[in-house]
Structure formats: C-alpha cells, structure tokens
Amino acid sequence: MPTQNAYIATMLIFTGTFALQLASLFDPKWVQYKSPEPYYTETNYGLFQKCSTLTDDCRRFPLKKWGDCDHDKGSDRWVNLCLEWRLAAGMSVVAAIVGLWVLAGLGTVLYTGERWRAHGWKHILGLIGIFAALQVVSMAMVAHVMQTSAMFIHHRYGLSFIFSNVSWGLAAALAIGVILFARYGTRGYIALE
Template identity: 30%
Template sequence: MGVSLLAYVVTFFIFICNYTLTICSIVFPRWLTFVTPVPFYMETHYGLFKLCRSITRECRVFPSYDHGDCQEEGFCELWRAAGASMILSAILGGLALFALLATMCSNRRKRSKAWAPISFLLVLYALPQIFSMSVMAYLYNSSSTFYIGTKYNVSFVLCIISWIVSILLSVILSLVAVLGPPDYSYQPL
C-alpha cells in the first residue's frame, strides 16, 4: 500500500490554497464586526491583532491596556492566546508544506511511507485553528466588549474552512494510503 505521486501533488496544491486561507485570516482584521445603526453608520472590525473603524479609517492595536480593552478579567489573555495559536498554526502549516514538497521530490519507497507523518502534520496544523476559533466564539458569546449586533466576519469563516479542509485532507490521504491498491515495487533481475 502506498500513496502515488499524483495524490501528493493534489494534496500539495489543495493545501497551498488552504494555507492561504489561514494567512488571510491572520492578516485581515475581520474576525468580528459591529455595525452602528442609523443615523451614524460606522463599522468596527476586530482582528486578531488590531481594531479598525470605518469612520476614522484608522487601525490600532487590539486589545490594548491603553484604550481600556482589558478591563474584563481574562479577555486580553484569551484574545492574545487566540492570536498566538493562529501564528503557531501558520508555522505548522509551513512545516507541512515543506514536508509535502520534500515527499514529492523523494523516491517511491519514501513516498509510500510518508502519508502517516503528513496526515499527522495536517491534523496538528488544524488544532491551533480550532482553539482560536473556539476562543473567539467563547469571547463573542460571553464578553461585554461586543455589543448586540456584533457578527462573525470573513476571517472567522476562513479559519473554520481552513481547519475543516485540513482535517479532510488528512482523512482522505490516510484513506488513500490504507484502501489504495498495493504499491508493487520494481524488482531488478
């Protein structure tokens, strides 16, 4: 049993798209959004590391002790843990990309056994994202920082899509390896 080069190439390109989603969810300050109703329309976007308001078109560090964001007990610690967890996920994603690339460049014998560590790396890549998503959902539901009308935004959804695709890739790669036809190696005469 083994995984073909084609399966690794397809996994590699799907994972590159998936990794892009993770990077976008880290960079764009769009995890949560609050829209002020009429008459003064204003959007407030909460990102992992900054807060942006549409009325001033400026962004600032978030959460910040200077602006009174950390008055609620444990809020800043949890928010920063979510940000650090996404950074850890980006690092693990880079390792997974490197492992996939090294596997594609290796010989058939090494490729046939590489599915297990790569599947493990894909799951390991998804776990910090699941943690970040869970922390954000917890803070969204329990913190008094977010007013009624605050909604999840694009970065939150990208994070969810990214970890789900990563888990699916891991499961599919494992199934291809276990259920696929045996890999008959060439035996020289």
C-alpha cells in the first residue's frame, strides 16, 4: 500500500507540473515587450506565435518573410534567432510527448501488480528526468536568444517562461523526492537497482 500512495502522490504532483509545461507551450508569453505610456502597446512572443496589441492579432513566429531572422546580420555576436527559437519549440513539444508517457507509465504501473509497482520507479524516474532536461534545454535556448539578439533589447521574460522554469524545477524536485522515498521511506517495497 505505501507504494500505491506514493504513485498516486507522484501522479498528482506530475499532473500539475505537466499542466504548467503545457501552459508554457501554448501561451504566447515567453518574451514580452511593453511600450511606455501614453502610447501603450504590448507584444508577446511565444514558441510558435507573436501577438501584438498594436495590430490586435497573432501571427506565426519566427518567419523569414517578416524579417524575424534578419535582426542580427552583421552582428559580432553569435545568434541565429530562427534556428534556436524553432529548436526550443521542438524541445518543448518533445517534452510534452514525454510528459504524456510519464502519465501513461504512472497510470499503468499504478493499476498493475505489486511487482510492477516495485520495479516501475526506475522507468518513471528516467522519463521524468528526460522531461525536465528537455525543458531546461528549451528554456536555455530562449534565454540565449533573448540575451544575445538585437531584436529583444528592451524585452523581458514573460509568464510562459516562468511556467517552464517552475515546471522543470518541480519535475527535478519530484524525481529527487521519489529517489529519497524509494531509498529511505519504503522499507524495501521499491527496488531501484
């Protein structure tokens, strides 16, 4: 019974973590620009689109035809906005797929026999680690673009960027918590070797 309760707690915590990751994936607020008063406008850059209050619409981002990739030509700093931004988006999508695998794995192990419960932790931990690592890479790429691209000089990080950081941080803490529980809290019910 202690392992079943641990799986239920892990599933609940990971579901919240996964929800934050999905919010960061689909909400276009990774990077924001707000113009000063009295002519207030706001532009938000997500992993897949750019939304502006000036034009009151959203469009795909980044796109070569709109010049999104041309901002750093001739710069002495290395940055390829389009490539890094698209890679960051791809990593975040793969993290979402791995997150679905984690949820499926937790559900499968939870409703199978005691033997699967005792040995399923190492697989779940590996998937949670991959989930967190993919988000770290995605976040690091967006941070690199924001710090090095001339396009984002007066911009700041948005809510989706924060959601992504909280999500991978919770996933890493969850993995460490599961390892500690398996090592010290189960009296041999869970096998990590």
